[in-house]
Amino acid sequence: MILETVNVGPMQVNCYILACAEGRGAVIIDPGDQLRKINAVLEKHKLRPAMVINTHGHYDHIGCDDKFGVPVYAHKQEVAMLTDPGLNLSASFSRAY
Template sequence: MSLQYKIVPVTAFEQNCSILWCDQSKKAAVVDPGGDLPKILAELESLGLQLDKVILTHAHIDHAGAT
């Protein structure tokens, strides 16, 4: 079992939204979903992941917009 990750640049600001997941359970956490929710959900689906948690490092709109 190991932790995997992928960085997904979102919005016109191209800030980093991260997807973290367990390669065994396929449960995922999305960190700082600043926007482009359809893009984030499509990435989760393409990786075969189940969204389990959303983690915010802070509440600025560019990091929390798609929460």
Template sequence: MILKGIPVGPLGANCYVVGCEKTKEAVVIDPGGDVARIRMLLAEQGLSLKYIIDTHGHIDHIAANDDLREATGAKILIHEADSGMLGDSKLNLASFMGFSTTFKPADKLLTDGDFIEFGELKLEVLHTPGHTPGGISLKAEGAVFTGDTLFNGSIGRTDFPGGDFDTLINSIINKLLALPDDTNIYPGHNSQSTVEAERKFNPFLR
């Protein structure tokens, strides 16, 4: 598996490029801006983009959706419960940042338990609401991409529209901490961690 991560956009959200070493098919997770850098990373790795996956519908994770789709022909995927955020600047928080930005609809809506296949790889969709109603995490072999659900030593905010603290904690405990301890966590912001480290040291989960 090819895995590269870069911070993008004004809030430095983590954008991940995941590719199949054999077929060179790839996905981009959370293209929150800097489309030229994302395309350069794909080119450097010789990857062909199949899917753009939004872990949730906030602007710092979706800002390059339309530009990247137009440039590559890749399909945009988002959980069905967050699909309406793409076209609503209040829900996607663009208005919170002083913009009225909206985005075109996704090509496919995801639900819990779906598998996203590219090359010889696949990601399992784990519905992990709480930060947003349609927040998802993406499980790969030995890794999970958690968006803004779970961070290194912290958790996602729940004070935005659609957020709920109890729902978020339940998602983390029942979906993420249920994974093997040595599972690497690749969050939507800041540095990576492991399931074991978050279970032991995350102050919100003790």
């Protein structure tokens, strides 16, 4: 099993990359806003993104949701936050997600 923690974005959010084995599909949990760092871990283990899971919808956890071309999952009460800059608080910071 592969489990790596990647600190991403200005808030240094814990992004987790989880996979059964090298060369397999990976679950990316809370992909903040540093695609290069996340991709480096994926490449290191020869993983391909399989899905994204958001623990909640704040901007610092969802920044790279749309960068992997895979399904994005979140609790039904958080889904509206994923695309609303006012709800996910990104409108209050440098850029809207």
